[in-house]
Amino acid sequence: MFSSQPRFGFDGQLILRPLSLDWLQQSGVEVAVLRLDLVDHELSGNKWFKLVKHLEAAQRARAPGLISLGGAHSNHLHALAAAGRRFGLATVGLLRGQEQDTPTVTDLRAWGMQLHWLGYGGYRDRNLPTFWERWRAQYPGFYCIPEGGGGLLGAMGCAELVPRVRSALASAGWDNYDAIWLAAGTGTTLAGLVIGEAGQHRVFGALAGPPSHAVGAGVADLLAQAGVPDRGYELLDASRGGFGRFDKELALFILSTERDGGVPLDPIYTAKTMMALRLYIGRGYFPSGTRLIFVHTGGLQGRRAAQGQLRKLIDG
């Protein structure tokens, strides 16, 4: 049960920092990074903004706790478990695959999340209408959050980033910007930004997985639910051979961006997203003088498990 009546969300000023890297300087395009990864050491990245309105809904429903799903490296379950501990809420995580220990799972356990391993088949059943019956029976009244913190509430939590970007502009020495560039998985965060922008600035979503009809349809559906026209954004392929696939160039890009630009990136989302931006800028897609907001959606907790593989790619 909610111990008190906490107010969820992030009250501070968002950090927006100009990015300085070789490949940018030659282009005349300016990029400022919205550091959602720095919002909080546990509750950070886009997953925190996607969760806030779900937590408020659970609070309104007086739910005794929250249930959601994800993999053994899930940024979403990580944020949910952290929120549970922070605000005194019970949390249940339904996990894909067989029981395993990862840095993420260690944190989930330490923060008191109840874990159930569903295997791969069991996890695939999550879209069946009967899937939730068992969990509703086992955890009566618990609030169920869709995979990844999606849905309209997830998007609406991200829509609130837009006015916050505006109030952070001055800290980057900017008075305006031309477009937003960010990673897209389900496209929920992108849809939220499109809703928040209401047609003012274009939003580019760099897809971490192979382009699929489902992502485009999901974004269109969220915009329809929000009553916003289905335009003002673009989805592009940033997947480099597949979701969660790493290559040497990616590993080296992460290394040099952190060393020379001071920005740590995760290999699944943010690094691929910035590499796609470099490609677009290198091809002259944006005229000199264009100002872009690059949203750092976080995900660094998930990077811990990938460090060994990234190092091997660099050394090999």
Ligand SMILES: *Cc1c(COP(=O)(O)O)cnc(C)c1O
């Ligand atoms: C989940 C995640 C995304 C994708 O967010 P969507 O709302 O599903 O598009 C992007 N970046 C990071 C770091 C994430 O964890």
